[in-house]
Amino acid sequence: MDTMHADLLVIGFGKGGKTLAAKMGRLGRRVVMVEQSDQMYGGTCINIGCVPTKSLIHHAQTRPAGADPREWYAGSVAATASLTGAMRGKNFGMLDELDSVTVVTGTAAFLDEKTVEVTAGSDRLEITAETIVINTGAQNAVPDIPGLRASKHLVTATELIGSPDLPRRLVVLGGGYQGIEFAAMLSTYGTEVTVLEAGVRILPREDEDVVGVVEQILTDDGVTVRTGVRVTRVEDTADGALVHYEANGADGTAGTSGTLEADVVLSAVGRTPRTAELRLDAAGIRTTVRGAVEVDEHLRTNRPHIFAVGDVNGGPQFTYISLDDSRIVADQLLGEGKRATSDRVAVPYTLFMGPPLARVGVTETEALATGRPVRIVSKAVAAMAAMPRAGIVGETRGVMKFVIAADTDEVLGAAILSVDSQELINTVALAMRSGVTASTLRDAIYTHPSSTEAFNEVLATVVR
Numbered sequence: 001m002d003t004m005h006a007d008l009l010v011i012g013f014g015k016g017g018k019t020l021a022a023k024m025g026r027l028g029r030r031v032v033m034v035e036q037s038d039q040m041y042g043g044t045c046i047n048i049g050c051v052p053t054k055s056l057i058h059h060a061q062t063r064p065a066g067a068d069p070r071e072w073y074a075g076s077v078a079a080t081a082s083l084t085g086a087m088r089g090k091n092f093g094m095l096d097e098l099d100s101v102t103v104v105t106g107t108a109a110f111l112d113e114k115t116v117e118v119t120a121g122s123d124r125l126e127i128t129a130e131t132i133v134i135n136t137g138a139q140n141a142v143p144d145i146p147g148l149r150a151s152k153h154l155v156t157a158t159e160l161i162g163s164p165d166l167p168r169r170l171v172v173l174g175g176g177y178q179g180i181e182f183a184a185m186l187s188t189y190g191t192e193v194t195v196l197e198a199g200v201r202i203l204p205r206e207d208e209d210v211v212g213v214v215e216q217i218l219t220d221d222g223v224t225v226r227t228g229v230r231v232t233r234v235e236d237t238a239d240g241a242l243v244h245y246e247a248n249g250a251d252g253t254a255g256t257s258g259t260l261e262a263d264v265v266l267s268a269v270g271r272t273p274r275t276a277e278l279r280l281d282a283a284g285i286r287t288t289v290r291g292a293v294e295v296d297e298h299l300r301t302n303r304p305h306i307f308a309v310g311d312v313n314g315g316p317q318f319t320y321i322s323l324d325d326s327r328i329v330a331d332q333l334l335g336e337g338k339r340a341t342s343d344r345v346a347v348p349y350t351l352f353m354g355p356p357l358a359r360v361g362v363t364e365t366e367a368l369a370t371g372r373p374v375r376i377v378s379k380a381v382a383a384m385a386a387m388p389r390a391g392i393v394g395e396t397r398g399v400m401k402f403v404i405a406a407d408t409d410e411v412l413g414a415a416i417l418s419v420d421s422q423e424l425i426n427t428v429a430l431a432m433r434s435g436v437t438a439s440t441l442r443d444a445i446y447t448h449p450s451s452t453e454a455f456n457e458v459l460a461t462v463v464r
């Protein structure tokens with residue numbers, strides 16, 4: 001059995017871990033990065049998450065008129081695989097080219113709080129390290145519904161992205177990020193899509209009026225959305241899967257039931273922190289009730305030399321949060337040790353349907369719950385005179401909405417469902433962090449024709 005010693009051992013080639021490994025390696029520290037699969041160098045985002053999904057969405061939206069959807073889809077999957085392959089190579093190279101960094105491919109598990117065992121087939125390696133960073137991400141949950149886990153037609157996002165076969169009929173379990181992005185994308189390629197959401201509405205964290213516009217866009221694009229639905233059973237037939245469901249009453253339709261036929265059933269009901277293989281008990285590392293590695297605001301576990309970054313620590317599941325986690329750990333290891341998760345203000349996020357829905361800060365519902373007096377400005381994109389870009393690019397659907405503190409004129413939150421919203425939201429977030437008021441955003445000079453100039457108009461449109 002081989003042994004190694006490192007200053008820093010990173011388990012999992014995710015965004016936070018790889019950034020930290022490269023930084024420490026460039027400073028000459030002995031770093032070992034352990035990744036369980038050579039197909040996952042670079043982690044979830046570039047291989048099976050953000051990048052492939054957004055690539056497929058881009059290809060869906062740029063299919064030339066007359067192109068056969070099945071052929072176009074197969075080509076899009078191939079182009080996406082080539083993009084992710086190139087990114088995987090670059091990510092591996094980024095660490096491999098550093099003399100002080102070793103990439104080990106195998107599955108890591110703790111032997112004790114200073115020692116990790118890595119196995120790959122019959123090979124076994126023991127690594128001891130001064131500092132250990134757990135960056136093992138999360139994995140797609142599959143609900144315990146009779147027949148579902150055994151169904152030949154069940155997939156998670158990972159399998160769906162990898163197959164060149166365009167599903168004819170897709171049933172999506174879950175109306176959250178993954179569910180809505182796949183529903184919107186595959187219906188654009190021509191798949192018949194039904195979303196079955198257990199809750200009273202899709203995207204439960206968002207305001208009802210905004211979700212109403214999202215649902216209208218999905219419906220216009222041919223997606224069927226059923227909320228308040230409990231899937232009771234899935235059975236494989238000669239022709240696909242039969243999904244049995246009943247209305248759970250959340251949307252007022254208790255007692256109705258039905259079946260849906262599907263070639264593919266996508267489980268998109270959330271992602272759970274990946275800790276099962278790690279043998280955390282051997283190191284005495286505590287987990288939360290939700291199964292995440294428990295950390296403090298500096299991302300230290302209860303073993304102070306062991307940190308956890310990214311999805312595995314139970315924080316918001318976004319690539320840029322994992323990246324920011326790495327900054328916090330770097331500050332602990334190399335800096336003043338001041339940076340903390342509690343410093344984060346106005347973290348934006350974007351759901352990439354067409355057009356995308358971008359959000360930051362509080363919703364109107366959340367603001368009202370605090371009792372703070374707010375002013376709501378809102379306008380449909382189609383009604384805006386000051387945003388010709390929407391007409392130029394041929395996407396005038398959507399709405400922009402801001403929640404503003406009535407007393408201080410601060411922007412408390414925004415929901416932007418519009419072309420370019422994935423970019424616009426970063427401007428709003430920066431304004432919020434920098435104390436730029438709603439009036440200043442409203443009266444600023446913006447380039448023309450751009451999407452940002454919509455702020456001149458929407459921020460002057462008080463609705464309540």
Ligand SMILES: Cc1cc2nc3c(=O)[nH]c(=O)nc-3n(C[C@H](O)[C@H](O)[C@H](O)COP(=O)(O)OP(=O)(O)OC[C@H]3O[C@@H](n4cnc5c(N)ncnc54)[C@H](O)[C@@H]3O)c2cc1C
Nearest residue numbers: 012014015036043044049050108137310311317318319322
């Ligand atoms: C379909 C989809 C679309 C998404 N789209 C977006 C988006 O548009 N924008 C966004 O910000 N976020 C998006 N996300 C979320 C984002 O991908 C994750 O939040 C992010 O990748 C998490 O990174 P991480 O650093 O936690 O670890 P990961 O990137 O998940 O890396 C963990 C690594 O650890 C490895 N590993 C696990 N266990 C072990 C072990 N025992 N030993 C060795 N290696 C191990 C895994 O193979 C993996 O490579 C999406 C996710 C999905 C699934």
Ligand SMILES: NC(=O)c1ccc[n+]([C@@H]2O[C@H](COP(=O)([O-])OP(=O)(O)OC[C@H]3O[C@@H](n4cnc5c(N)ncnc54)[C@H](O)[C@@H]3O)[C@@H](O)[C@H]2O)c1
Nearest residue numbers: 143174175176177178179197198199268269270271317350
């Ligand atoms: N664009 C992005 O940034 C992006 C894209 C995809 C994923 N992600 C990240 O990945 C995370 C996981 O995404 P997700 O969509 O899997 O989870 P999610 O938590 O966003 O949504 C899951 C949905 O499934 C519903 N649900 C739960 N159990 C169900 C059941 N049995 N039947 C029907 N519906 C059920 C929930 O009510 C919820 O609406 C996201 O929270 C996000 O952080 C981000």
